[in-house]
Amino acid sequence: MSVAIAVDGLVKRYGAVEAVAGLSFSVEAGTIFGLLGRNGAGKTTTLECCIGIGKPTSGSIRVLGLDPTQPRDLSGLRRRIGVQLQATSLPEKANVREVLELYAAYYSIPPRVKEMAERVGLADKLDRQMAQLSGGEQQRLALALALQHDPDVLFLDEPTAGMDAFGRRILWTEVERLRAGGKTIVLTTHYIEEAERLSDRICMVQRGKIVAEATPADLVAEYGGAATVSIAADGFVPGAALEALGTWTRTGAEWKLATTTEPGLALAAIVTHANELGTTITALDMHRPTLEDAFIAITGETIQEAAL
Amino acid sequence: MNLARMFATQTKMHFLWYFRRDGEMMFWTLAMPVFFLVLFSFAFSNGVTAKSSSFLVPGIIGAQVLSSGFWGVGVMLATFREKHLLRRVYITPMPAWIFFASLVTYRVGLLAAQAIILIAVGALLFHVQITGNPLSIVAILILGTATFVSLGTIIGALARTTESANNIASILTVPLAFLSDAYVPIDRFPHAVSAALRLLPSTEFIETFRGVAVGGEPIAAFAVWLTVLGLWTVAGTVISARTFRWV
Ligand SMILES: Nc1ncnc2c1ncn2[C@@H]1O[C@H](COP(=O)(O)OP(=O)(O)O)[C@@H](O)[C@H]1O
Ligand SMILES: [Mg+2]
Numbered sequence A: 001m002s003v004a005i006a007v008d009g010l011v012k013r014y015g016a017v018e019a020v021a022g023l024s025f026s027v028e029a030g031t032i033f034g035l036l037g038r039n040g041a042g043k044t045t046t047l048e049c050c051i052g053i054g055k056p057t058s059g060s061i062r063v064l065g066l067d068p069t070q071p072r073d074l075s076g077l078r079r080r081i082g083v084q085l086q087a088t089s090l091p092e093k094a095n096v097r098e099v100l101e102l103y104a105a106y107y108s109i110p111p112r113v114k115e116m117a118e119r120v121g122l123a124d125k126l127d128r129q130m131a132q133l134s135g136g137e138q139q140r141l142a143l144a145l146a147l148q149h150d151p152d153v154l155f156l157d158e159p160t161a162g163m164d165a166f167g168r169r170i171l172w173t174e175v176e177r178l179r180a181g182g183k184t185i186v187l188t189t190h191y192i193e194e195a196e197r198l199s200d201r202i203c204m205v206q207r208g209k210i211v212a213e214a215t216p217a218d219l220v221a222e223y224g225g226a227a228t229v230s231i232a233a234d235g236f237v238p239g240a241a242l243e244a245l246g247t248w249t250r251t252g253a254e255w256k257l258a259t260t261t262e263p264g265l266a267l268a269a270i271v272t273h274a275n276e277l278g279t280t281i282t283a284l285d286m287h288r289p290t291l292e293d294a295f296i297a298i299t300g301e302t303i304q305e306a307a308l
Numbered sequence B: 001m002n003l004a005r006m007f008a009t010q011t012k013m014h015f016l017w018y019f020r021r022d023g024e025m026m027f028w029t030l031a032m033p034v035f036f037l038v039l040f041s042f043a044f045s046n047g048v049t050a051k052s053s054s055f056l057v058p059g060i061i062g063a064q065v066l067s068s069g070f071w072g073v074g075v076m077l078a079t080f081r082e083k084h085l086l087r088r089v090y091i092t093p094m095p096a097w098i099f100f101a102s103l104v105t106y107r108v109g110l111l112a113a114q115a116i117i118l119i120a121v122g123a124l125l126f127h128v129q130i131t132g133n134p135l136s137i138v139a140i141l142i143l144g145t146a147t148f149v150s151l152g153t154i155i156g157a158l159a160r161t162t163e164s165a166n167n168i169a170s171i172l173t174v175p176l177a178f179l180s181d182a183y184v185p186i187d188r189f190p191h192a193v194s195a196a197l198r199l200l201p202s203t204e205f206i207e208t209f210r211g212v213a214v215g216g217e218p219i220a221a222f223a224v225w226l227t228v229l230g231l232w233t234v235a236g237t238v239i240s241a242r243t244f245r246w247v
Helices: A043-050 A071-078 A096-106 A113-119 A135-147 A165-180 A192-198 A216-223 A263-277 A291-299 B003-020 B023-043 B049-082 B085-090 B096-126 B134-158 B162-179 B191-197 B201-213 B219-243
Strands: A003-014 A017-028 A032-036 A058-063 A081-084 A153-157 A184-189 A201-206 A209-214 A227-233 A246-251 A254-259 A281-287
Touching: A003 A043, A003 A184, A017 A043, A017 A058, A017 A184, A017 A201, A017 A209, A032 A043, A032 A192, A043 A058, A043 A153, A043 A184, A081 A135, A096 A113, A096 A135, A096 B003, A113 A135, A135 A153, A135 A165, A153 A165, A165 A184, A165 A192, A184 A192, A192 A291, A201 A216, A201 A291, A209 A216, A209 A291, A216 A291, A227 A263, A254 A263, A263 A281, B003 B023, B003 B096, B023 B049, B023 B096, B049 B085, B049 B096, B049 B134, B049 B162, B049 B201, B096 B134, B134 B162, B134 B201, B134 B219, B162 B201, B201 B219
Parallel strands: A032 A184, A032 A201, A081 A153, A153 A184
Antiparallel strands: A003 A017, A003 A058, A201 A209, A227 A254, A227 A281, A246 A254
8 A cells, every 4th residue: 555645744834823733644546544633733734734725844755756845846736736715705706617618727627517516415506696505505616626626635624514414425326436446635624423423533633733643443442431331220249250250330320330341231231130130220321432532532522612 | 846736726716716607797897897988988079989089988998997906916816815715825825925826827918808899899980990919909908907906905003904905995096097097088187296296106097008008009109108117016015025924
């Protein structure tokens, strides 16, 4: 496997603000790489440096072997990458058809207006102007602009932010289709579910630094913590057989088992034991570790700022 | 790369998006200058509208060239940057010069339409006669447009926001239109003042244009001023290219 993107020691300062504080990662060709982090973590800044919009304060970047800080390399790179910016604003009075035609001209390719519009669910809105499209529809058009010239590498910055369930499904379908086509994708998101579902590897970013990088399954296995099963039942006491499954703690009438074995089997054993004791189960709960648990364990915070 | 198609499509879209579908813009571009011409021709006529109108037709066209450079290009670029349109375009393979060339072509198209309308209205209503060599007239208009577009681009490059670009453009355009012999003859000012005002590129441009278009003078008579305008254009282009920011 070859490396499509290599970022080494990337630092980007805006005055006193260190938006990116020494990031290094590499992305294998044909894989999907998710940058996951809170708002303000430095995802957009990192991506902008990769596409030549931002000039790194220090560090090196190679995309398809080209250096986006070098004008010559950048002009060769532009036709090979597709970008959906976090906030794409297109001219208010432009309609969908015209925007696709203009971007086809930018890339010197035949316009694929109907095909692209169908793929992003805008086939019946070709003559709508930007001002008459919802935010989610504009995002879908931005996705079409990133895809129309069939680039090798895609950079998608919070591609589903502000999209409804329909838009999200379209984006996910497109990403899966690109994966099947062997494209390389860098995707930033603050939706854990999206990162987990789409990414081959996830890089968690916090305050401009990488705090963990692995496959979603490995992140959960390593940092997600134990699975838990809890039961509330009058007169319940775990016997010796159940105690061997893991660590038990008791809060009032509720017993909780933290286990590294398969929690489904533990649950079955606990229910059987409670029945043998003849107790009435009033509450029963099982929780497998998730990527969110791993995120909290790694960063010490939830991904969404606490709701006010 | 198909640069010709890129240029043609971008120019067409500028025209459609920022002119054809913008009623306010069409009004300001096409109706306002004619309104000014008619109003001021009578207001300044002292009974002879042919004379005031012959002064005003080239003056108003010249003022439109100024505002085309300062507003039409300078402020427009700042707006494009603030709305994140520039960065979206920057990451496509379109060369920067194609983008600028199409913006300037679009503005030149509007200027040509304005000039034709003003000349026609001047001729029909006030018997204004354009006696100059058409090639010389077109050459002067193109040089003037290049000068004020390159100076306007500096505004677009340096202004941080649309609002500050707007302020800079208004501070420049409105007084310049009145101090550069566009609407009011500067010969009415004391000699020292009018001599000083003739150091402004806007005055030199407008007086050259008027002298050739309606004054019956040969273009060679203005060789010095045309050279000065050329130098302003070079300086403006160099400064713009050095300071321009896409993000
Ligand atoms: N142009 C800028 N000027 C100053 N600070 C900026 C600028 N862009 C981003 N920042 C700061 O850099 C940090 C990282 O921002 P960003 O990369 O947008 O994060 P993310 O995309 O992960 O939400 C934030 O603290 C943000 O306020
Ligand atoms: Mg962001």
